[in-house]
Amino acid sequence: MPPAAIAVVRISGPRAGAALNALAGRLPEPRRASLASLTNGEGAPLDSALMLWFPGPATATGEDLAELHLHGGRAVVAAVAAALGAIPGLRPAGAGEFTRRAFLNGRIDLAEAEGLADLLAAETESQRVQALGHASGHVSRVIAGWQDRLLALMAGAEAELNFADEDDVEVGESVAQRLISGMAVLADELGEWLARPAAEVIAEGLSVVIAGPPNAGKSTLINALAQRELAIVSPVEGTTRDVIETPLALDGIAMRFSDTAGIRTEGAGEIEAIGIDRAKAAVEAADILLWLGPPKEAPEHPRAILIAAQADRWRGEAAAEAAAAHCDLTLSAATGEGMDRLHRSIVDMARTLLPREGEAALRERQRAALFEAKQWLEIDLASREAHDLILLAERLRLAATALDRITGRTGVEDMLDTLFGRFCIGK
Ligand SMILES: Nc1nc2c(ncn2[C@@H]2O[C@H](COP(=O)(O)OP(=O)(O)O)[C@@H](O)[C@H]2O)c(=O)[nH]1
Ligand SMILES: [Mg+2]
Known part of the structure; x- marks a missing residue:
């Protein structure tokens, strides 16, 4: 919050380039800082500022992105904000909107967005290290590995269902056995993660x-x-x-x-x-x-x-x-x-x-999803399910859906407001 030495104003979206043109009269070379004399719509000087231009989609938000590094006085920021507000199609960003757009445009997943929120809130060294791991996709990569294995198991089940001779029960049995043991190995691994301390501590x-x-x-x-x-x-x-x-x-x-x-x-x-x-x-x-x-x-x-x-x-x-x-x-x-x-x-x-050094900890929300996935993967060998490939395949699908909730690939709409509400405006 102003006053500060420098105030960074971020503009994201299809009109970001137009905004730079309107204030600075030109678009600088991408990804290079350049000095600009900013003026408002009437040509009155606003500030002498550093500007940066990042054309999308390889940007933090996935959209065209511009940054103005202004002198951090209240009146400077207010005048530049007013000049930007006068440009058609521009409006002030809501809390967490930049991160939300990054998520919606597939630049980061939900686990990374949560890590970013924690990183901004981190006050101690252990909080910083833990949050940075999440923000840089450590958890997301582990989940992606589990998803790959689920997919491989699912593919095995599907292939058998599609091509097996219906009378050939024995082949179906051995496929079911392999599937169940593959699921058990994965369930054990999820169990190890669940045994770790929760990130909340x-x-x-x-x-x-x-x-x-x-x-x-x-x-x-x-x-x-x-x-x-x-x-x-x-x-x-x-x-x-x-x-x-x-x-x-x-x-x-x-x-x-x-x-x-x-x-x-x-x-x-x-x-x-x-x-x-x-x-x-x-x-x-x-x-x-x-x-x-x-x-x-x-x-x-x-x-x-x-x-x-x-x-x-x-x-x-x-x-x-x-x-x-x-x-x-x-x-x-x-x-x-x-x-x-x-x-x-x-x-x-x-x-x-606490989690050991370098070991990621999961939040309660993530642990709940992991717990659910684990339950879908645990098959009672004495049950009828253990012999039914269709039911096993359905359990694999449900486990994958539960894991998806951690990275936010499905069923996330309701969580978005809660999460992005934790950010401040301008992040
Ligand atoms: N000499 C000495 N007196 C202490 C010490 N700790 C507490 N006291 C005294 O013991 C009394 C009770 O202390 P207090 O901290 O209020 O105890 P509490 O009831 O357990 O919260 C006070 O008069 C303190 O000054 C200590 O380490 N050394
Ligand atoms: Mg006391």
Whole structure:
């Protein structure tokens, strides 16, 4: 948004060349930046700008495309926009319209468009790497490979159906067997992809919940992690009543840290009791739990880090030292002791929940389609279907249709608005 050093105005469509002619009086050489004095319809100067001309169809949108790199002042942009708006056939682009056109013109598929949306929204390094993989077609290529294999299986079934002698049951049987085992191999491969973590954990961040009894030092810990006074710290029990959440990236991994009300069974007032219920719900939903309290009282959780907090207070006391020995780590948020180790432990645990480096993760929408495809490919050998080539071929077709939904080759109209609405105007 202006003001900025440079503002890029993009014009796409059959009138893009006419727009450059109207403002600059000429079309520059394709794909070469050239300086132009832009004027409006009355010949009044607008700006001295860099212009670029990309004739279609080998462009980002698949249409003729022009770019004006203007001085980024508000009035400059407004004047150029007004001059463009006065040219018949030109109108301002809607949000995500350029990407939508790229998709409709077959320049990118849906998985790539989604990757592009994620790339624009990426705030951490892991989000960027993951989104870039999608945007540059990594997932699309894997899907294309699966589609090829489905097609080959389908072709086998079709050939048999078309040419086989109807009485020759035995040949049909062996073809069905081969088909079923081919489908099973593919189903296993889809299953491996489904076993990977979903892309949402990268995009939305892992949830790390700090819980424990009152006065354990939970609020002090979240403040130390966030390096600001997020939660009120006080020796009064029941100070924190609601769940306080803050986004925080550790080593490039997006996380959401939550401070919760101290969990106690007695003495809590009505509002604090609600807070305690919320704390328990947060613990259950947490990807990672930081438990500040007696290890024996820690809630059941698959990924809990048991912490002996406020070490500066009890250091040297035998009973406290013995209790701390049962924890995963000892720290003091007040002095900073042990905070590095906590950081490491959280990151190590988070990595177990994230896709490995270079491994693409799928969004829930894509996973649902993959799951459906996998189900169509799984044949119960005892069923009648297992002997019916027509039904097997139909299942292959349904599996291919489900995979098509990932790249958007079929049944996508309803999703387009949601997806392209995530883009801003001018992208
Ligand atoms: N000395 C010391 N005091 C702490 C530490 N962490 C918390 N406290 C104190 O313990 C009391 C309770 O802390 P608070 O963070 O509000 O605990 P919460 O109820 O678990 O959120 C406050 O008076 C804090 O100043 C620590 O690491 N060292
Ligand atoms: Mg608190």
